[in-house]
Amino acid sequence: MSTRALRKAQQRAEEERLAALAASPPSKDSQNDDEEEDEEEEEETPIVSKKPNLFAMLEAELEEAEVEDQDEENEDDVPEPPSTTSTAPSKSKKNKKKKKKNKGKSKAVSEDREDDDKAFDSALQSLKSTTLFPTTPTSSPSSPSSLLTTLLHIDPRHLDLENEMRKLFGRSATTRENPPRSRLPGASTRALSTRRNPFVQPSENWPRDSSGGLSMDLLSKSPIDNTISFKYTHSRAYQETQRQFLLCVRSMDPDRMISHLSAHPYHISTLLQTSHIALTQSNDHTTSQTLLSRALFSLGRSSHSVFPTSLTSGLARLSFSYFENRELYFSAWKYILSLSRRGLWRTGLEFIRLLLQLDPIDDPLCLLLIIDQYALKSRCFDILLSLSSTPLLKPTWSNSPNIAYSLSLAEFMAGNLDSAKSRLREAITTYPWLITKLHGTLSAENATKPLPEELWGLLPPTEIDSLLAEMYTLRMGDLWNIPEHAQFLISVLHDSKKFNNIDRRNLGTMKSVYVDAKLRDLARHIFLMDPSESRGLIGFLPAKLRNDQGYAWDILPPEGKESEYQKEMETGSTAAGVPTETVGPRGLFEAFFRSLLPDFQPPEMPQPTPTAAAAAVNQEQPRQQQEPGTFEVGEDDLRATLVTMVEDGVGFPAGMGLSDRAELALNVGLVPRELRGWFGERFGVVVGADDNVHDEVEEEADVVEEEGGEEEEVQERDSRAIDRLVQILGTGDRASLRMRVDRMFEGQGAEMAEVRRRVEERLGLR
Template structure:
């Protein structure tokens, strides 16, 4: 299974990856929903110490933040080629020493050590990311979000003058560890925006992350972008993306695109300002695409209905095509993708009109299966040939998603190794610009409840073993 290909087709002209800078500010979206007066009225008066903060696009510096001094991160332009600029973040010598102390703090398994490090280095990126995860686990969402915004502010203050957030032509290599934290900060910020009810702004950040390395797509934004586009009701945008990228990226091989493009056409057919002829055309296309998606990915249906708390018709559950075998017989990578799609997007299918459309399509699919439609056997062969193993970036995306239906489908080689929030599943061919000095291992002692929370981020965490170790 692959969803990546040659980048030569992604030149400087790639409209989908371009955006307006104002759309990266959630206030733009909130003003559309609630009006400018309501949004501005919620903002506190500026304090005097605000003058110490530099104006930035991605986040608004807060008066409660520590005074900013450059932490030792810079950005360098590596090369320009065919209208594309390749950049990288670099760590100064002092920052490298702080990074080594951070790794020591992580190995201590005590978040208090990271807190102490941040008190001395309030804009150290990885410490901000890791402590944000701890706050989120403790359900302190406001602090978790604030720490991510502080990390993004630190990054933006280090941008190269030619680095562009909106052109879609600035690249950052994920193989370099210094660049990964920027990807992760953007991802976490994007998810906070989506949960705050700003799906359009979250979509812009999703496009930004994808634009940083559209060839490798290290965080697999193509597995998420359809959901955010549907939530933003940008139906034509998703269909245009599918049309432009299908030839080079095989998007139709992904369950999320197979079902989401069908949903787009269905919603377009339901719009009030569409003339009847155009509506019928969109509905016919939606029916065709949904039936094809169900034939290609039959394992989606029953888990989707379960999460929508809908009891399927007995004729569906008793039929071999949609029965238990459709889930059990899925290749490993397909089971992972299916679980991810269902866990993330089931809320989009709960609408009564959508569910009725799904029901009608399922009946038509069963009719086609019983009639020995050649597409059924063709899709069965494709499922056997593809999806045997997922690439590392898909596993990384599933871990970051924290969707339990998907994380439970991860293979043993992923769940049996420690996964740290500041660098989940690092690439096996990382490009290291500096290395950590040898250090004698010091075991963690007197582990606190907070430390157990911290360790529980790891997929292979065993609470009973941890408690036994402490008792020794």
């Protein structure tokens, strides 16, 4: 039973008790006359107070919902609700006998109320003692699981970025104002939810819409440590919305994706995808964070009623194996990155602890590699020190180089200088190549002394160790470059104790840690990083993982745990959303032109009747009715597309003239050879003689191919199409090429994997 329900029950019991007292006949004095008795009855009869304002009552209900989390922590101290009845004032003429009688009755009422309060409190305690899922573990307080639960409990106040902004910049820096008490519920954003959201609070300009069928189930409760497992679920309506989203992904049309978001403003995958588009294509960090906040809000209000309490107690668990659950992981991670861009490290740290609580042992996002950055930059070094010493986490955390170095800095920030020096010397001895990277990031003012000769030439033993070293210096280099921290680092390096005892044959390595599923987790961690940071780290990963990043809404899912939506998308349709058996491999060019021109419509493939098909068995098919399996596009449609591209400058550098665009289109091979003559006449561009000779040779080759068989013809045309794509794409640096290729093949099915491989090989991306 919730606190609000208990209050209402207490209020009803109080009203019934007062009504019963009012109905009982008052005690009469035998010496009073009839008029005196009438005055006593009128004086003791309770009357109903002024009718309360209904809007004020509703506002009070909303305020109770906002502070419900505080009430649950202090249920023992339930305030007494105000009485809805009052006693009528006595008449002007009262004798002392009446006053004594009233005083005695008031004293009796007070004693009865105290007895009822005691009975209510005892009933409340009995309800709390029989709760289905107690919020405190029944295991020993000193057990490893209980200790981990205590360290991972969440404080909802630290999840609200407004609190940290107010603390850092003052009340004027916050965008959310406390609504006045006279504000109507219809004008408040609390109408979006009936209870306080465990993740983020809504903004006033957000659309008022439902989650569309997203909900959460309680799966089980562990009898060992009382942890509670949850799982998000999709209703049939939500599943249909998800399939519509996949059609938008296949179309590669951002406008279509935005329209889908307008129709379904709280669909999680759409919010993740549009947030990715806003960040990568428009560099719009504000819009990206707003969309991520809406995703977290939708996930929060769709959660189970026990979930927020389990979070605050450290008992919530959410398996990463389910796609529905992974959306919370990805939304929270990207939201954490957006918080770091604004310098809100404490709020980001609380979200990291939230994700770590959901799966602390497996840690599918490798939060171990980032929690030290947020803990130290928010000056919550005590959290890092406590978690690193937890028995359940210590075996993994003690072998991580970033934790080894960050713990020494945490001890230094905590004022434990001796312990800090000891930890740093141990870290240098175990992972000496990392100190070389750190020393190289120090500024000239801070690097007052060179690196000791004993540490020269100590390189990472494996690619994984090199990757972790690069990642740590990228994230923590600025923190070590603070003058007092750099001075501490230099003092340890040039201490009287030399580093001559380093055994080069037994250096620490993480090669045995990041294998199989854990290596996949590390790759997912890198793919989820900010693109400006991850660009130099992806090359350390194996080629198999580099080429299998997944999608922006489900990055690198665990092997064998791909969502059913992804399987349907990869096996059911091509880039244009048309069944594969109708379009075939021709979808590659369709996807390319659609990415440039959203209104591009591919020519319809005629479906011959059985009679016509039988009659055409021994006849050569016209060029416009080739069988599926080629990259051919209708000539009229292709001409119109080329004219639009050149005249409107779609896909060409800004400021380039019409004739220059036409020449560039010819030079890069965008115009098919059979249309070069028409294209030259259309835009006044001279087609070289070499092109004409090449066209004749091409025609002769086509005749030979037709005689050689249909299979060789298809292969040759596929090669020609890939040549054209390579010529079109191969006009930029490596990063730009990778981005264009990713955009072209995003959302493509498995049937396009071979085409992508051949294109990447031709571009030198493999």
